[in-house]
Amino acid sequence: MSSIDTELANTIRWDIIDGTFAHGARLTEAKLCDSHNVSRTPVRLALRRLEQEGMIRKGEGRGYVVEEVTVEGIKQAVQVRGHLESLAARLMAQSKNKPQDLDRMALAIERIEALIDQGSLDDETLTKMHAENFTFHSTILNGCGNSYVKFTCDQISHLPMLASGSMVFDRDSIDGKKDIDKTILRLKIGNSQHRIIYKAIEQEDPVRAEGMMREHSNTMIEYIEVFEHRNTKLTVRDLVSYSVQGKPDKESQKTGTGN
Amino acid sequence: MSSIDTELANTIRWDIIDGTFAHGARLTEAKLCDSHNVSRTPVRLALRRLEQEGMIRKGEGRGYVVEEVTVEGIKQAVQVRGHLESLAARLMAQSKNKPQDLDRMALAIERIEALIDQGSLDDETLTKMHAENFTFHSTILNGCGNSYVKFTCDQISHLPMLASGSMVFDRDSIDGKKDIDKTILRLKIGNSQHRIIYKAIEQEDPVRAEGMMREHSNTMIEYIEVFEHRNTKLTVRDLVSYSVQGKPDKESQKTGTGN
DNA sequence: ACAGACCATTTGGGATCCCATAATTGGTCA
DNA sequence: TGACCAATTATGGGATCCCAAATGGTCTGT
Numbered sequence: 187m188s189s190i191d192t193e194l195a196n197t198i199r200w201d202i203i204d205g206t207f208a209h210g211a212r213l214t215e216a217k218l219c220d221s222h223n224v225s226r227t228p229v230r231l232a233l234r235r236l237e238q239e240g241m242i243r244k245g246e247g248r249g250y251v252v253e254e255v256t257v258e259g260i261k262q263a264v265q266v267r268g269h270l271e272s273l274a275a276r277l278m279a280q281s282k283n284k285p286q287d288l289d290r291m292a293l294a295i296e297r298i299e300a301l302i303d304q305g306s307l308d309d310e311t312l313t314k315m316h317a318e319n320f321t322f323h324s325t326i327l328n329g330c331g332n333s334y335v336k337f338t339c340d341q342i343s344h345l346p347m348l349a350s351g352s353m354v355f356d357r358d359s360i361d362g363k364k365d366i367d368k369t370i371l372r373l374k375i376g377n378s379q380h381r382i383i384y385k386a387i388e389q390e391d392p393v394r395a396e397g398m399m400r401e402h403s404n405t406m407i408e409y410i411e412v413f414e415h416r417n418t419k420l421t422v423r424d425l426v427s428y429s430v431q432g433k434p435d436k437e438s439q440k441t442g443t444g445n
Numbered sequence: 446m447s448s449i450d451t452e453l454a455n456t457i458r459w460d461i462i463d464g465t466f467a468h469g470a471r472l473t474e475a476k477l478c479d480s481h482n483v484s485r486t487p488v489r490l491a492l493r494r495l496e497q498e499g500m501i502r503k504g505e506g507r508g509y510v511v512e513e514v515t516v517e518g519i520k521q522a523v524q525v526r527g528h529l530e531s532l533a534a535r536l537m538a539q540s541k542n543k544p545q546d547l548d549r550m551a552l553a554i555e556r557i558e559a560l561i562d563q564g565s566l567d568d569e570t571l572t573k574m575h576a577e578n579f580t581f582h583s584t585i586l587n588g589c590g591n592s593y594v595k596f597t598c599d600q601i602s603h604l605p606m607l608a609s610g611s612m613v614f615d616r617d618s619i620d621g622k623k624d625i626d627k628t629i630l631r632l633k634i635g636n637s638q639h640r641i642i643y644k645a646i647e648q649e650d651p652v653r654a655e656g657m658m659r660e661h662s663n664t665m666i667e668y669i670e671v672f673e674h675r676n677t678k679l680t681v682r683d684l685v686s687y688s689v690q691g692k693p694d695k696e697s698q699k700t701g702t703g704n
Numbered sequence: 705a706c707a708g709a710c711c712a713t714t715t716g717g718g719a720t721c722c723c724a725t726a727a728t729t730g731g732t733c734a
Numbered sequence: 735t736g737a738c739c740a741a742t743t744a745t746g747g748g749a750t751c752c753c754a755a756a757t758g759g760t761c762t763g764t
Contacts, residue, residue, distance in 0.1 A: 189716095189717065189718090190717080190718075191717085191718090214744085214745065214746085215745075215746065216744085216745070216746090224718080224719090225718055225719040225720070226718095226719080226720085226746090227486070227489075227717075227718055227719070227720095228717080228718065228719095230486075230490070230746085230747085231489070231490070231493055231717095234490055234493055234494065235493065235497065238494065238497050240596055247726065247727070247745095248725095248726065248727075248744080248745055248746065249745075249746085259592070259593070262591040262592060262593040262594075263593045265532075265591060265593070266529070266532070266591065266593045266594055266597050269528065269529065269532045270525070270528065270529075273524075273525070273528045332521040332524060332525065333518070333521060334518070334521040334522045334524070334525045334601065335521075335525055337499055337601075338525050338597060338600065338601060341597065341600045341601075342593065342596075342597060342600075448746095448747065448748090449747080449748075450747085450748090473714085473715065473716085474715075474716065475714085475715070475716090483748080483749090484748055484749040484750070485716090485748095485749080485750085486747075486748055486749070486750095487747080487748065487749095489716085489717085490747095506715095506756065506757075507714080507715055507716065507755095507756070507757080508715075508716085
């Protein structure tokens with residue numbers, strides 16, 4: 187249990203993301219105090235945090251207004267994150283002394299492969315897969331030698347699907363066992379990209395590492411676009427339901443990769 | 446005049462940057478209340494802001510400790526920013542409907558050229574040049590179509606030389622009229638890079654736009670390294686004194702480019 | 705003399721109060 | 735009837751108070 191203001195910020199953030207607070211709605215300190223039964227101090231801290239995250243901004247005159255969170259915005263943020271990850275991959279490929287990091291990445295790749303080969307995509311498997319994906323991506327961010335890359339990524343990781351290692355799945359297909367082959371193929375392709383990134387970094391090929399990571403990031407954007415194509419009224423809320431790692435109440439990225 | 450907590454955050458931030466608060470120093474709310482004669486509410490808001498900026502972090506038990514701001518860290522942040530700007534350049538090259546933005550960029554380039562051709566690098570000229578440089582770079586960030594690029598850049602712009610359009614000069618050379626030719630040459634090269642970026646964007650050549658912007662960003666890093674080579678004990682404070690736009694107490698980037 | 709427990713002081717989180725000011729409403733005058 | 739001005743209210747910023755938790759030092763018992 188964190189402090190009240192942190193919890194409050196999380197609550198409000200998700201109220202904004204899932205549409206409880208509509209775009210343009212005005213937030214006043216007093217209302218939030220009343221509805222959450224807390225005093226104004228934590229409310230003010232929470233609002234300040236959300237303002238810095240860009241979820242809300244000072245309105246004209248008084249009060250805050252909630253910013254719009256759109257599918258397009260998520261895609262843009264994923265693009266930014268992917269671009270930063272590609273920088274990390276390039277830098278890591280140029281760096282020396284990374285055997286430990288490489289080992290951890292290789293292990294994550296093998297474990298993901300094993301999980302895919304199980305053939306069943308239940309929640310437990312997805313959770314494990316996400317953990318390994320998280321390990322792979324965080325290792326690169328942490329091991330690239332430029333700590334600002336990770337810092338900057340974390341700065342935007344409050345948005346859905348922006349946390350390190352986030353994955354998007356077609357839950358309809360998984361739950362209904364429909365098109366499961368297509369989903370598994372997608373996962374296999376994703377992990378093969380992991381292999382290429384690993385190899386490029388290991389062989390100190392920065393251009394290939396950067397390019398492959400960029401491609402890998404594009405995968406998520408394209409997958410989101412598949413959803414958009416299938417459902418032209420796709421909401422951010424829908425998108426969240428398709429992602430592994432629901433409400434990230436636990437700040438899992440704090441632990442990092444342990445190095 | 447902003448609110449007290451904003452001013453306080455600015456003050457503490459610069460105390461950290463210029464070394465008044467040493468790396469690892471503990472900040473307690475009570476001390477800051479006492480030394481700045483304010484109550485704990487604004488202090489807490491200021492500390493929260495600085496924490497999110499990464500300038501300080503929660504210590505082991507109680508209190509905050511100041512993070513180290515090093516020349517190496519600045520270089521890393523400049524690299525991140527440059528990488529994001531190269532994404533912006535690529536995206537803008539791919540986009541349509543940007544004649545206004547292109548006009549503004551062309552105008553900035555010509556004005557910078559005119560300022561360089563004056564041959565004298567007094568403070569007023571540098572300030573004007575910085576303004577044009579700011580226009581050029583912000584126009585790309587704002588006009589690339591991905592608003593998260595600009596947002597993410599702004600997230601790290603509290604560090605010295607990270608604000609949009611920041612420039613680094615060899616003040617020793619300027620004040621003492623020594624090596625002024627070398628400085629002018631450097632400026633001319635920088636502006637020629639501007640021209641190439643402009644041309645690539647105008648001709649919708651994303652690869653060239655991205656590559657040239659990356660090169661343009663590297664220029665600042667290399668320039669910093671020139672200073673490091675000349676003075677092996679170069680401090681962040683020294684670096685700040687070499688940059689145009691001292692303490693950015695005025696949040697000049699708020700105005701943007703007007704679109 | 706050393707170890708463990710206990711107490712005091714420090715410190716941070718939260719609640720409440722006060723005040724300045726922006727927004728709104730109502731009234732009056734042209 | 736419409737516009738302008740004043741009074742009231744809503745709201746946010748800052749100050750102060752209270753409480754819980756943690757830290758450090760001391761005291762006592764073995």
